Amino acid sequence: QVQLVESGGGLVQAGGSLRLSCAASGRTFSRYAMAWVRQAPGKERKFVAAISWDGRRTHYSDAVKGRFTISRDNANNTVYLLMDSLKPEDTAVYYCAQHRTLFSVGSTDSRTYGYWGQGTQVTVSS
Numbered sequence: 001q002v003q004l005v006e007s008g009g010g011l012v013q014a015g016g017s018l019r020l021s022c023a024a025s026g027r028t029f030s031r032y033a034m035a036w037v038r039q040a041p042g043k044e045r046k047f048v049a050a051i052s053w054d055g056r057r058t059h060y061s062d063a064v065k066g067r068f069t070i071s072r073d074n075a076n077n078t079v080y081l082l083m084d085s086l087k088p089e090d091t092a093v094y095y096c097a098q099h100r101t102l103f104s105v106g107s108t109d110s111r112t113y114g115y116w117g118q119g120t121q122v123t124v125s126s
Contacts, residue, residue, distance in 0.1 A: 002026035002115040004096045009120030012086055016124075020081040022096030022117060030054075030074035033099035033106035035113055036081045038092035038122075045095070049081060050106035057105045064090075086124045093119040 008020040020036070035050035049070040050059040058070050069082040079096060097113035099106065107113075 002098060004098060004115060004117035006094065006096050006117045006120040009094060009122045011123045011125065014086060014088055014124055014126050016086050017082070017084045018086065018122060020083070020094055020096075020120060020122070022079045022081075024077045024079070024096075024098060026115075027098070029077040031102050033104040034070075034072060034079040035097045035099070035106065035110070036070060036079075036094055037097055037110050037113070038090075038094045039119075040089075040092040045110055047108045047110055048094070050108065051079065052105040053099075053103050059106050059108050061108070083122070086122075088124045088126045091122060091124050093121050095119045 003025045005023045033053050036048040037045050038048050039045040047061050051070045051072050055072050067085045072079045096117040098115040100114035
């Protein structure tokens with residue numbers, strides 16, 4: 001079975017940086033697109049970033065474009081989210097997700113991701 005374990009969340013001041021990691025197991029990691037999705041208190045989950053199975057294509061929400069960078073290390077079954085210039089509105093639980101189908105280029109539609117981690121809290125203070 002697929003397991004996704006996020007780490008790297010925490011409390012940071014506005015303007016600071018954090019790097020989230022997501023360690024995957026259970027399916028051949030290198031064959032699946034990965035994504036980060038976040039959920040702020042009282043709000044629905046929102047897409048943040050995605051990366052294709054081979055790392056060649058990335059997608060970002062307008063809210064994070066230019067500040068966040070998604071990457072992957074297929075040798076170590078890990079996907080990362082480097083978050084720079086953090087803002088208080090980035091405060092949320094961040095979830096790692098794995099796409100349902102093989103060799104996808106990634107998607108901004110959260111419904112296309114069938115496996116989810118438990119989430120890691122990111123809090124940005126003003």
